[in-house]
Amino acid sequence: MKHLLSVLVIALFSISCVSNKRLNYLQNLPGNEPIDLNEFIPYADVEYEYILQPFDVVDIDFASSDEELTKVFEYQGSRNARGGNGGASGGGDIFYFTGYSIDKDGMVRIPKLGLIKIAGLTEEDARKKVESEINEYFKEEVFVRLRTGGIRFTTLGEFSNSGTKTILKNRATIFDALAMAGESNILAKKNELYLIRQYDGGVKIHQINLNDRALLASPYYFIQPNDILYLQPMSIRQVGDANNITSTLTLVVGILSSVLFIVAITQD
Numbered sequence: 138m139k140h141l142l143s144v145l146v147i148a149l150f151s152i153s154c155v156s157n158k159r160l161n162y163l164q165n166l167p168g169n170e171p172i173d174l175n176e177f178i179p180y181a182d183v184e185y186e187y188i189l190q191p192f193d194v195v196d197i198d199f200a201s202s203d204e205e206l207t208k209v210f211e212y213q214g215s216r217n218a219r220g221g222n223g224g225a226s227g228g229g230d231i232f233y234f235t236g237y238s239i240d241k242d243g244m245v246r247i248p249k250l251g252l253i254k255i256a257g258l259t260e261e262d263a264r265k266k267v268e269s270e271i272n273e274y275f276k277e278e279v280f281v282r283l284r285t286g287g288i289r290f291t292t293l294g295e296f297s298n299s300g301t302k303t304i305l306k307n308r309a310t311i312f313d314a315l316a317m318a319g320e321s322n323i324l325a326k327k328n329e330l331y332l333i334r335q336y337d338g339g340v341k342i343h344q345i346n347l348n349d350r351a352l353l354a355s356p357y358y359f360i361q362p363n364d365i366l367y368l369q370p371m372s373i374r375q376v377g378d379a380n381n382i383t384s385t386l387t388l389v390v391g392i393l394s395s396v397l398f399i400v401a402i403t404q405d
Contacts, residue, residue, distance in 0.1 A: 163350040172350045183356040186259040193239045196232040198282040231286040292318040294368040295325030325368045333365035
């Protein structure tokens with residue numbers, strides 16, 4: 138009886154304890170070159186500029202010494218709507234009602250200019266292209282500002298606040314995204330965060346280890362617009378419907394008590 142009880146207690150602790158190595162961010166993991174505190178970590182040699190894609194929405198603003206000229210290129214009421222736009226709600230695109238939509242062929246329609254293809258270009262290259270198209274037709278120089286509505290991304294799985302969100306910055310790290318989505322559940326697989334990223338013509342799934350300090354030099358340290366972050370649960374989550382360690386322990390203790398009761402009555 139005592140032997141059985143000891144085995145059950147050991148089993149209880151073995152399934153209920155989660156190692157800190159699976160919980161802590163930015164560790165020096167075995168097999169990697171250690172990164173010391175205060176050590177300079179250069180960014181990965183990756184092009185971080187976002188490439189515009191079909192179905193994106195961009196804001197295009199025009200400036201000129203002749204204010205009446207700039208109104209020619211804007212849809213009626215869009216300037217007033219832009220002035221009253223306080224930002225996105227629920228992670229939507231802040232320029233959805235005032236901006237210019239890129240169609241399935243990568244074209245954007247601008248009054249007086251017609252269709253201009255800007256998909257496949259960076260924001261800066263698209264700005265230069267629109268500005269060049271305008272200044273071919275008018276003697277008065279017109280300046281153009283073109284931008285996306287911040288960095289919109291989606292979080293799924295073991296976050297305290299999953300959903301679609303927008304960071305109003307030109308550049309944001311994966312930890313900015315995690316902070317906005319809320320600290321991940323203690324039972325999340327932080328070593329297996331899936332990043333689903335859109336590329337020109339398709340998507341790729343990348344796996345990220347949040348426990349690994351080498352992430353800071355990874356090409357996925359910075360997120361991009363339309364990224365999807367999926368954080369899956371550990372296997373321990375499959376025991377019952379536990380949302381945390383406490384409820385899991387409660388379930389296991391109940392099972393243990395039932396087993397001990399059955400053993401006790403069968404030995405009488």
